[in-house]
Amino acid sequence: MSADLVVRGGTVVDSAWEGPADVLVSDGVVAALLARGTPVDPDVPVVDARGRLVLPGGVDPHCHVGFTSGEYTSLDDHRECTTAAVFGGTTTIVDFAIPRPGQRPLDVARAQRAKIPAGLCDAALHGCVVEWDDTTADQLRVLADEGVRTIKMFTTYRGESMADESTILRTMAALRDLGGMVVVHCEADHIIVDSQEHAAGVDRIGAGDMPATRPELAETASVAEVLAIAESQRTPVYFVHQSTAAAVELVAAARRRGLRAYTETVAHHLLLDESSYAGPEPERFVCCPPLRARESVEALTRHLFTGEISTIGSDHCCYDTAQKREHRHDVRQMPNGLPGVETRLATVFSEFVVGRGLSLTRFVELTAANPARANGLYPRKGSLMPGADADIAIWDPRLAWTVTAAQLHQATDYTPYEGRRLTGRPTTVVVGGRVVVDEGELVDGTARGRYVPAGDIPAGPVQ
Numbered sequence: 360m361s362a363d364l365v366v367r368g369g370t371v372v373d374s375a376w377e378g379p380a381d382v383l384v385s386d387g388v389v390a391a392l393l394a395r396g397t398p399v400d401p402d403v404p405v406v407d408a409r410g411r412l413v414l415p416g417g418v419d420p421h422c423h424v425g426f427t428s429g430e431y432t433s434l435d436d437h438r439e440c441t442t443a444a445v446f447g448g449t450t451t452i453v454d455f456a457i458p459r460p461g462q463r464p465l466d467v468a469r470a471q472r473a474k475i476p477a478g479l480c481d482a483a484l485h486g487c488v489v490e491w492d493d494t495t496a497d498q499l500r501v502l503a504d505e506g507v508r509t510i511k512m513f514t515t516y517r518g519e520s521m522a523d524e525s526t527i528l529r530t531m532a533a534l535r536d537l538g539g540m541v542v543v544h545c546e547a548d549h550i551i552v553d554s555q556e557h558a559a560g561v562d563r564i565g566a567g568d569m570p571a572t573r574p575e576l577a578e579t580a581s582v583a584e585v586l587a588i589a590e591s592q593r594t595p596v597y598f599v600h601q602s603t604a605a606a607v608e609l610v611a612a613a614r615r616r617g618l619r620a621y622t623e624t625v626a627h628h629l630l631l632d633e634s635s636y637a638g639p640e641p642e643r644f645v646c647c648p649p650l651r652a653r654e655s656v657e658a659l660t661r662h663l664f665t666g667e668i669s670t671i672g673s674d675h676c677c678y679d680t681a682q683k684r685e686h687r688h689d690v691r692q693m694p695n696g697l698p699g700v701e702t703r704l705a706t707v708f709s710e711f712v713v714g715r716g717l718s719l720t721r722f723v724e725l726t727a728a729n730p731a732r733a734n735g736l737y738p739r740k741g742s743l744m745p746g747a748d749a750d751i752a753i754w755d756p757r758l759a760w761t762v763t764a765a766q767l768h769q770a771t772d773y774t775p776y777e778g779r780r781l782t783g784r785p786t787t788v789v790v791g792g793r794v795v796v797d798e799g800e801l802v803d804g805t806a807r808g809r810y811v812p813a814g815d816i817p818a819g820p821v822q
């Protein structure tokens with residue numbers, strides 16, 4: 360049998376199956392899963408996966424590349440972000456095209472899409488609507504035709520990217536007929552502004568005061584409102600970075616009523632808690648929603664096991680410590696967000712698969728298959744079944760290592776996981792049938808990033 364590559368001797372883990380198999384790659388896609396040791400043409404290059412897991416490359420559904428908000432722009436470009444992604448075992452990112460005040464969603468999406476070929480791996484794109492005008496419906500139609508079917512909206516960040524409720528409703532209604540979906544950051548801005556004003560009034564508005572400035576209630580209130588809008592329109596909806604069990608449970612209840620509704624969590628809300636704000640450099644942990652109390656984190660993580668969490672993203676935002684420090688005495692002026700595209704898979708694997716018995720198939724479901732499914736990228740991405748792109752993370756489940764920013768590839772000088780001991784990481788990573796990282800070294804730095812257009816997102820209940 361001839362082919363480009365065979366991954367031999369490993370244990371293949373897909374979202375619904377795991378077992379010993381060799382993966383035959385031809386023309387950049389998975390050609391076949393073979394019984395271990397099935398003879399292939401001796402000229403076919405072999406990637407040795409003995410003693411390791413063979414996973415579909417991770418799909419990060421929430422990754423901001425070179426993201427501008429307020430006075431700050433996060434520090435990576437597509438090449439840097441995807442280099443870090445690939446070293447971490449992620450082979451598809453979904454980036455955002457978020458208009459600055461006065462910009463058109465379609466123009467911003469096309470400009471952001473034009474950057475994807477510089478990447479080491481493929482990328483899809485979320486568009487974004489902030490304000491509704493006479494042209495928005497047409498822009499959404501063109502975006503959907505061009506494969507941008509997930510539209511990010513915010514219920515916070517007034518004057519920057521916040522949309523009002525009627526804009527959310529109109530966008531949902533328009534997307535229903537286009538096979539699209541709103542992807543929403545829910546934090547009720549009025550509650551946040553009020554909390555911040557109280558905090559500022561008693562001089563408790565610094566990075567260390569982050570939790571009180573963005574209470575859990577702000578998230579729950581906004582999720583309830585957005586769910587009601589989605590139910591009124593019978594449209595699918597995807598909640599990004601849900602940080603509380605209460606918010607997750609609202610979405611689960613709506614799903615049981617027949618709404619296609621997804622919960623995304625992000626690694627830092629599962630791995631870190633608000634005690635980070637009591638440390639010496641709380642600014643390193645400033646993100647929205649903020650890290651939550653330990654009991655809240657425990658309640659949230661339980662839903663990895665109940666099945667109510669659909670996906671795990673990174674919400675990667677590559678600011679450095681100088682940017683984080685500058686306004687650390689006033690969170691209202693700080694850049695929000697944490698770097699994490701490279702550590703998403705390994706932190707979750709170590710904590711929940713190694714540490715708490717999450718199954719391998721559920722790990723793949725949460726970090727690769729479901730992000731691809733929810734965003735219209737499956738089965739091309741997030742799977743190792745024949746026909747899928749040959750994006751493969753060969754993973755050593757026993758390798759113990761210590762996270763340190765100096766050894767990561769993210770374009771920043773820090774990681775929120777500095778010094779953390781982890782077990783498990785990718786050793787070799789294949790992108791589109793080419794070995795890009797081999798035994799921890801970059802062996803092919805060719806820019807081959809392809810834009811992956813999203814397919815139709817159905818409106819009916821999640822099966």
Ligand code: URP
Nearest residue numbers: 544646647674676695696
């Ligand atoms: O703090 C965060 N999450 N920053 C990135 C922008 C967003 O809200 O997703």
Ligand code: ZN
Nearest residue numbers: 544599600647
């Ligand atoms: Zn957000």
Ligand code: ZN
Nearest residue numbers: 421423674675
């Ligand atoms: Zn984000």
